[in-house]
Amino acid sequence: MKPENQYKKGLWTEEEDRILLQYITVEGTGKWNRIPKVTGLKRCGKSCRLRWLNYLSPTVKRGDFSEQEEDLIIRLHNLLGNRWSLIAGRVPGRTDNQVKNHWNSHLRKKLGIQKQNRKIGGSSKTRATLTEETHSSPSDNLHSGAESMEVVTKEKRPLTDNEAPHGEAQWINYKHFAESPPSIPDDHAILASPGFLDFLDGYPFDVAWESF
DNA sequence: AAGTGATCCAACCGCAGAGGA
């Protein structure tokens, strides 16, 4: 018998939310796979984590995206490509799922970016190859620097937030960035670098936003 | 009012990486 079968799918009920919230209040986050065992909730740990991160967490902001948020997302997408978790990490109160959805349903349209054809006969793929496939078609890079930037981004893809050696961050002079805002359009490679991401982390939302 | 297509968004899926045994 496959253990997955014991888990429920689909939308969460209020009762399920309540149970999950109660567990997290007492035990904190992490150890998601313990939740169904401890609480009797018919949800896999993965589903619980997602529900918390995208909906129940008090840090999640609901409601429409402001113009400022949209602008920031567009700019960050220019720099980072489809690295939604990184983008969301710099948009306070928004989750990667929210940002991704908002991009795909609103901003993509707003910017006039064509949606890629859906993959035929397959689900998700490895991140590296998927990024490659979904963004490498020249016809997909029709509009704005957003899409063309992703070429740069994907070359950097093997690096994540924590992958940069500490020394490498030195080639970004944080203080210089703080004092004189970066020249975004001409410096994509650097701006997509882990060092720049670290820089963004060190500054509050409004300061980082103003720098753009 | 009913039917239908479009849109939105919560949730799922498969995969990779980290870390511990």
Add this chain to the structure above:
DNA sequence: TTCCTCTGCGGTTGGATCACT
């Protein structure tokens, strides 16, 4: 060193809702 579990990520799906005819 290898294996296993857990966590996180990004793409995709599907149900609910909206807009239009």
